[in-house]
Amino acid sequence: MLVSPSPRSNDLETIARSGGRLRRMMARVPTYWADVRENPAWLPMFLLARTMPxxxxxxxxxxxxxxxxxxxxxxxxxxxxxxxVEALRMDGLFSGLVLPSEIQEGIALFANETPCFANFDRRLEFRAADHAAAETRFGRAILSGHHFDRVLSCDAAMAVQRDPLLLDVAKRYLGGQAQLITTRIWWTFPTKSASDADISLASFKYHFDLDDWRMLKFFFYLCDVDENAGPHVYVRGSHRRRSLKHQLTLLVGHPASEVLGFYGEDKAITLTGKAGLGFVEDPFGFHMGTVAKETPRLMMEVGFGVSKPSRRRFHGEPVVR
Known part of the structure; x- marks a missing residue:
């Protein structure tokens, strides 16, 4: 039997959710402050780039x-x-890139042989094959493993980064200022010990990116990805329109019911496919990586923007206090 929650329980749920959001924002304050110190132009971008005007x-x-x-x-x-570019302008998404098998296999071999860092923390180093043992050793759930700047020593990954089609698409879409700003490889792992807070902090919820005024990101699956391996989800067309609520809050992450209620459940596309599948998106559109349920997901990203990238840290890396 379904029981409708009381107004009091709804109030408590709202307070708890708001508290969680506040904690997430406070956890990012050191990173935001360091970004402003390195590049003062970052602050107006962060505040204003979320508004359509x-x-x-x-x-x-x-x-x-x-x-x-x-x-x-x-x-x-x-x-x-x-x-x-035509698909990007209409939907914010194009799926149809396929890595040559030797490139995909080369990056996957590198990622399996090279240690990564758990949950964005360089103090927690392990190999992907040792994920379960690493959780025991570090005494915490490990949802992700990032290779950070180690990707720069992977020849196959650098070949993708330098491919002329990527820059061609970026310049046609973003304008002549387009430049490479990110290249990264990371794992998403299934784990039974993750808390709701862990999942929330790992961005497994609908959000949009605000790393720059204008951005484009190419993604490549380096292993087979089905519904149980944490597939990427994108809300088509959400890069071209934005609810007033989503423009006037500092939060970039929002509940699925809120996002799909405004932009339409039929607009959400889940991207699954064989190893080597690639797609490109405007990350101002709402998207998310889903939780890996049974098998790990290995993924590569090559991102373009119009502002200078941070020299203080590698993409995705927070300020370690």
Missing amino acids: FRGAHWLTAKQVSLPQNTTPSMFEGLQAETV
Whole structure:
């Protein structure tokens, strides 16, 4: 039998949820402060880029780009940049990139042989195959393992980063200022010991990215990803419209019911596929990585933006106090 919650229980749930959000914001304060100190222009971006009027105004500063004929062949044969950009403008998402098998296998081999860092913490180092033992050794749930700057020593990953199609798409979509800002490889692990707070802090909820005024991110699955391996989810079209509530809050993460209630449940697409599948998205649109239930997910990201990247830390790495 279903029992409707009392107004009192709803109030308590709201207070608890608000407290959790406040704790998440406070945990990020050191990172935000360091970002402002390194680049004062970060603060107006962080405050204003979430609003459609200011965001639209910034898009008007995109430089026209006259792209020369590139003589370097792309590993993504037969794919035209115009096709990708057209889908991005309409949906915020294009799925149809496929890594050559030797590239996918090379990155996966690197990620399996090279130690990663648990939950963004460089003090917690382990190999992916030792995930269960690492949880016991560190005495905590491990939801993710990031390789951070170690990715720069992976030749196969660097080949993807340098592929001319990626920059071509980025410049056509973001404007002539587009530049590489992120390259990363990370694991998402199934675990039975994670708390709701762990899951929330790991961004397993709908959110949008505010790393720059304008961004584009290419993602590649480096292993088979089905519904039980933590597939990526994107809300199509949410990069072009935004509820007033989502513009006037400092929070970038919001409950699924709230997001899908406004943008439409039919707009959410879950991306599953074989190892090597790639897709590109405008990360201002709502998206999330789901929790891996049975098998780990290994993923690569190559991101482009229009502002200088941080030299103080590698992408995704918080300030360690």
